[in-house]
Amino acid sequence: MADDEGASPRELILEACRRNNASLLEETLADLTSASKKAGKKPADYIAEVLNKSHDGVGNGCLHIAATYGSYDVLDVLLDQEGIEIDEIDRMERDTPLHKAVRYVNSLSKAEWSSGHHIVDILLDAGCDPRIRNKAKLKPVELVDPRNAELRSILQKGEFAMTAGDDVVQEDDDGATGSGSDSD
Known part of the structure; x- marks a missing residue:
């Protein structure tokens, strides 16, 4: 990834989970909605796919990270997303x-x-x-x-x-x- 591209959606999601930054998460979800249209996918399906594949280096998903840091506002946004895997197992x-x-x-x-x-x-x-x-x-x-x-x-x-x-x-x-x- 080139330096001028910035953080990936996965990186932004995980950072929002660590910092309880619901605004960053909502902005990222809005960007994913736009990207889904360009990719010809349903926004809810595309967002769920990205969220469910967003893991840190040791296998914690976005819900794991938000729960680990007590990020209530982010959990509230994440749990409203259709198709998110709520009982995912970490590695x-x-x-x-x-x-x-x-x-x-x-x-x-x-x-x-x-x-x-x-x-x-x-x-x-x-x-x-x-x-x-x-x-x-x-x-x-x-x-x-x-x-x-x-x-x-x-x-x-x-x-x-x-x-x-x-x-x-x-x-x-x-x-x-x-x-x-x-x-x-």
Whole structure:
């Protein structure tokens, strides 16, 4: 790449994630929308492809990086993008963005924990699966500092909701509604 070209979209996305710079991310997404038209692709598909392929040198995707740095505003923008992979696994620890968010909260002082919980909340609200285990066979809830009962509760509720949600979906797909009895 020539010096006068500037940073690539991938570099801009990752920098926005590190710095919680939603404006930079939105500008980059707007540029990708323009580039998609020139490439003859649907903007949402093109943006999702670029976001899902944006990794740092050790295999962290953009959601991993945003969660690692507690970049709430950037996470909010990223999670609004259609087709973004929310449960991507990193190469090193096989962590999901939710694992990284828990590690971020653990890195805060005890007084700051509650301000970090919103990072976990936004990922759970977006549908991140708290049941996924990493390389050490740990779920995000198992990484929580034992003194942080509130975060443990948030993750347990998220896990229960996802498990119960799976059961409801399976019941809904069983066929016709109505009485469970064979007699009509």
